[in-house]
Structure formats: structure tokens, C-alpha cells
Amino acid sequence: MTHLSRRSLIRTSVAIGGGLALGFHLPEASAASIPAGSQATTAASGTEINAWIVIDRDNTVTLRIPHTEMGQGGATSVALLIAEELNVDWAGIKTEFADANRHLRNNREYKVMSTHGSQLVRLQHPHLMGAGASARERLKQAAAAAWGVPRSAVEAKLGTLTAGDKSATYGEFAEAAARIRLDEEPAIQTDPAKWWLLGKGVQRLDIPQKVDGSAQYAIDTRVPGMVYAAVKACPVPGGTLVSFDPDAIRDRPGILRVIALRAAAVKRDRSKMPEGLRVLEMGSDMQDAVAVVAESWYQAKTALDRLPIRWDLGEGASTDTASCYAHGHRLMDQQGLVSGKADPLAADLIERSSRRVTSSFQRPFEAHARMEPINATVHVQPDRVDVWSPTQDQSSAVLLVADQLGRDPKTVFAHTMFLGGGFGGNGAGGTAVTRQAAELSRDMGKPVKVLWSREEDIAQGKQRPLLVARLSAAIGEEGLPTALFTRAAWFSIDGANQVGPVTADYGISTMPYRIPHRHHERHNAKTHVPSATHRAPGANQTGFVTEVFADEMALAGGWDPLEWRLKMTEGMADWQLVLRTLKEKSGFRTDLPKGEGMGVAVVECYGTIAAACATVNVSRRGRLTVDKVLMVMDAGRVINPHAGAEQCEGSVCWELSHAWLGGLDLEAGRFTNTNLDTYNLVRMHQNPLVETIFASSGGAKWGGLGEPAGPPTPPAVANAIYFATGRRLRSTPFRDHDLSWA
């Protein structure tokens, strides 16, 4: 066995400057378009009115998309928001991805490139619509000056400027407009009733190239001279590499190198990092790993499977799912951190109550398991570095690789690719593989594609934290709760902090229901399992807890669960709108014949209230069928109903997969169900019909739609199963429960 010398995988540096444009451009003949492949230069010719908008003399309008397209319709949303204000013919627009390097060079010119948190429309609309509005007014100003009329006399519509009998295209005034500075930037139109393009529903830009195999994902990257790497990290996260025996595979075909990749402590000189660019929190990102580099990935992977490796498994090896649960339930008897305001009366009232409800809940770790396994390609050359990564933030990929290699970011170019799913895992979760590819490319002197096998993808991806919770309530006079006391523990490598502001009881402590005395506590329990955000973080685990318990409280007080929710949110106009719509459209009832059931749930997430009504069928022997899920959504307004409904359908399927079939099994510190035969996801025959209704309250609300339909799905199904079978489910996956009835 070869013993290893310490090898640092993480280096420091960072200075910002220089850069180049990138994007791609293969116009569709007659429709709005986005290209299928990646290039490292911006193609749009014409005059740049601002960073988002380029207009050619022939009036071709190209919009630059600073965000990633991972299936959520994000590219289309960005283009719609700009086009609404710019007022151009939708069918004629072209798009290209924006340049991450320029963004960094120009002090975050695109404001935000990261695509996460259902926030693209929700939070980025002011500056995206603002870019369109500003360009439109400058075009009008340019025409007004030429024609000797006031700006207010010029109309800008569908790419044409008119005033009286004068008329010109935007293209004719683009150069003049680019030189104009407005005294005051125009306001954007936020009233959905006045929109001409938003809210109507358009075909997404990225559909054609996704039906003929031409859409380019990072995994499809092919660079001349490229070699392939398969990697394996310690099966118990956090374990360290002791030794391996490269001689055992030396004779296998195509092998170029067998090499150790060592995690190293992060040493960062923060003073060199410009303000606002501190996005590279490595912390627990890196694991020790062994890489096999070969002429093809299949050669690398099959050799790696045969490579003898010795690991020091570390402390994590003593834990499994059951021990996490046991520890979590012990924590339920211990005082935790208080969320919000403490209410010392809550526990007392529950103690003294004659009508008390107490329930314990548990849910396992879940994987992202994006259909595109984790991968990255990096090409390190003396004067430049190219990166192809399925990241949810191209700008952080540039900084990450610059950091890893000790290069100036102005020489690092990120190619924006389509993502084979994001779901929160391609932000922080994609960093390790990109560092591996950078380091291996430097070492090999060649472009290297690193691809994690599906088993590696699930075992080493960052997981959604395991959750244990206990809720107690006192039921008062009218059958309504008078006090609520909750504790929740959430297991991740550094407590909850790894997933940002999301804490163990996000969703529990923020439950909408008016209960006179509420007290919420949380524990951030440590494990060796790295965690990351996961579609609808926090609410994805806790929505099940709160909304199953809501049904329990309602039934304990003799209430119909839907009437109870209406009663408990009295005076909250948007919740009332959603719940009344659900009542009207769902035909919810609790008196169906045994074996059939309907269940409701409502959860707020990312500014959107999502209510679900699930209809299930359970055979006497316990076979579950989920027939239908009706979603009623209040995101305030909806800019593209087609894409919005699609996201709701996808979110329902996503959470149903985890609640019904999923659950990562942790045994002796390692995940044991790491491919799609054992980590089971909903398939077509299991997928319910999803109907989506938008009940938009308007006003100042701009909610997200990429994630919120997920969290209410599991509790709605569990509540429906209760009415069908009398069995109350307080843990997932449902497949572990006996659902038979007599």
C-alpha cells in the first residue's frame, strides 16, 4: 500500500477584475428563443442599452439572462419581466446567458446571479422590470429629442416608437438611447391588471432543445483532449483516507492516474476579498477522496470499483438513522433555544388541561438525487481557466475555481449550462466536484471531466436534515386550542447553520394559527452528515409536522379540519381566500366510505400560501393510491401561469416521493440506499393528478412558485390516509407503515 503525503486541495487568493462575455446564440426561426449549447463569448451584436438589453439596428432584441435554467422556467421568467416593461414583440426576442465574469468585475452588475429560494420573480423583479422600463424611457427620450416633441408624446409599443405621424423602430434609436441618462428612473408596473404580457402564459423558451437531445448540460461537455475522472470519498462522511493500492488496477485499460484528493483546513485571507463577494464558505465541503483518471469515464469508474482503499471511518461510523431518532427524542425532554417570544404559560396550561393532545414526529435524511448526477469539467491553461459546472450560481463557480487554483478570477470563465435539476443542491452542494475537477485538470495538464457515479452522488451529496419534533396542545371550551408547546431537533453537520436562516422549527414557530399561548423551542443537533438546502428548505420537513398536528388538534376539539383552519385564520384575508377557494373547489369531506379519504393541509413558504387537498384510496391490505392533489396557491400574482402550474405539479411529485417512498437509510454512518433501485422516487403510475388553482390576493405580495406546493402535500396525503384507514401517520416514509384495515 502507498502511504500518502498531505496534499492541499484548497488554496487561497482572490482578486476581481478583467473578464469576458459568455453565452450562446442559436436562434429559432420564428419564435422567442434560447440557444441549446454553450460558448464562451457573447454573441449578441448591436447596441447595449444596459447590461440586460442589446438592440440591433435591424431591431433584433436580445435579452441577457443572469440566472440559471434548471427546469423552473427561470430563463423565460427573466425575459418576460424585462419584455413587459421594454414592450417588445415576445415572439421575436432572443436571449443569451449573462456573463458571470463581467458581473463580478463590475461590482455585481446583475445584482444577483444565484438562482435559489424561489426568489427569481419574488425578489429580482424590481431590477429586471426596472432594466426594461429604463431602456424603454431612454428610447422614447432619444426619439423625442430627434423629433422635437416631449418624451411623454412618444409611445413605445412592440418595438416601435411613434409620435403623431412619426414612427421608428427601437433599433433606429438604440445608439442614441445608449448615450442618454435619465434624470429619474421610471417606476415599474406592479398592477397585474395593467400588464400586457405578464400573467398571460407563454411557452417556455427552453422546450425545443429539450426534445431532440441538443440541450447542453454540464455532463455533456466535450473538450478536445479531455480525460475523465471517477472519484470515491469515504463512505462515512468525514472519514479520512489511510491508504490505497494503485498497483491493483495499474493494468486496467485506459488508466492515466490514480491519485488522492485531500481535504484541507480552509485558510482564507478575507482582507483580499472585496466587500459583498464572500460567497465561498467551504467549511465542511471537502472530503478526502481517491480519483482515477482514464481515457473514458467507464474505464475510470470500473477501475475505481476494483481499487482497494482503506479509510479511517471516523466518529460518524457509530451513528445510524435509529440512533439519530433516539437522540432526537431524548432532546424532546430537554430545554432548547426559544424561537420568537417565550410564553411560560403555554406549558402550564397544557399540563393542567383535561383535553390535551401530544404527538411525536420523525423524518429521515433525504437526497437531492437530481437526474443529472453531480459533475464538473475544468480546463486549466496557462492564461485562462474554463469551467462547465451545473451550478445554480455561475458567479460563485468563477470565484470557487479561482480560489481553488489561486488564480485571478478575471482569467476564469464559467460556461452557463442547462441544469439537470437544481432543487437547492447545486448551490453549495456542487462545490466539491468543481474543486476536484480544477485540481485534477491542473495536475493532469488537460481538461478533466469529473463525474460522480449515482451511488457517489447520493452517498456524498449534501442531504436535507433529519427531523424529530414533539408538539402538545391544550384544547379549550369551543374545541379550539388555547395553548401550544413545541420542540424540534434537526440534524446536520453544524446544527442548522449550514442551511442558512432555516432552523429546526421554521414552519413550526411560524404556523399561522391564532392560539393564545404559544411557546416554541428548537435543538440544532450535530451529526457527521453534511447538509444543504433542499427544495422548500425547512418547510419541506416541518410542513408535515404542523399540518398533521393541525388535523389532530381539530379532531380532538370536534372540528372539521378545513372549518378549523378557516376559524383559526379568521381575519387573515389571504389565508381565508386560499382556504375558501380550497373548500369550494375540492369538495372536501370526511364521510367517505372506508378505504377512501380526503385530507387537507396549508403551508406558507417563500411568501406563498399553498393549500392542498389530497384524495387517496387504500385497499384493505394496505395498498395506497394517491388519486389526486388539488393545489390552491396565493403567490400574490403569477407572471406565467403555464410555468407556475408546472412547478406546482413538480413540487407535489417531489415531496410525495420523499414522504411515501423515500428516506435515506443511515447504517454505521454510511447511507446504504444510494441508487434508484433502493432510494425510491415516485414513478408515473404512482403520480397523482395535480390540479393547480391560483387564488391571487394581489396587493404587495410577490411570492415564489418553484417550491411552495411541496410542503403541504405529505400532510394532506397523511390526513387523507387517516380518514381512509383510521391510521395516524406521524413519520415518513409511509411505505414503512402498515396501512391495512378491516
Next chain:
Amino acid sequence: MQLTLAINGRETRVDVDPETPMLWVLRDTIGLTGTKYGCGIARCGACTIHLDGQATKACQLPASAAVGRQITTIEGLSATRSHPVQKAWIEIGVPQCGYCQSGQIMSASALLAERKNPTDAEIEAAMADNLCRCGTYQRIRQAIHRAAEIAQS
């Protein structure tokens, strides 16, 4: 070892270990990257191709077993996105991330070649091995029915 393969109507010579799964021959040796890797164990369907017209998982098909047979990949389904399944997919806007869709389309087109008007149960049986993490299933079902209509019109 030199093998001659018939891919999308063209004879293609490759030099690979005959045990190499067609998935990697297509993607890495030939550069037809529309066929995707998802699991490598025949459980996700992302790698579905047609072998003599039958939906087949390329991750489990050794290159040697493909010799002398007709292979069709997503790139060879039509030159201009004009196959009824592709037309229906565009019309209904099926793809989200799109990563699974080559496999979905190859499974659906193989089904429609055998059954002009498949029932829901037949669709579910034919598509059971094709996972979609984005949850596009109900639009896939709708699009298969629509493709059946387009094919017959």
C-alpha cells in the same frame, strides 16, 4: 477492439472494449450526448434508446451485443423535431429540466410504434422505468395521447 455499429442509419466504427455499455460508447466515444446517464443499473430510463425498434436501456447493453442491429438515439428520431412525440412534447410543454426527456421520448415513441392508441394502463406499463425527478408525469401522459392523435392525423 474494432466494432461496426449501425447508429441512426449510419455505419459507425468504434474502437472500444466490447463489454463497454452502449451508453458510454454513444456519449463518450461517439459524442451523441442526448442519451443520458442517470443510474447505470437500468432503473431510471434516462439512457433509453431503440434497438431494432425496441426501447432498450443503453447502460445495460454491451457494445458487442449491439453489433448487427439498428440503433436509434434521440438525435436520430427525426431531423427536425418532427416526430409526432416530439411535436406533442413541444405543444404540451412537457420538459422542465429536460434531463430525463430523451429517455421519456424514446420510450414513448417505441410504445406508439406498437400501440396506435395506448390506454393509460399501457402507458403506465411502458413508462414505468422512466423516472422524472421534476415530476412531469401528467404532461407526459397527456402528450403521449396527443402524439397518438398527431400520428393518425
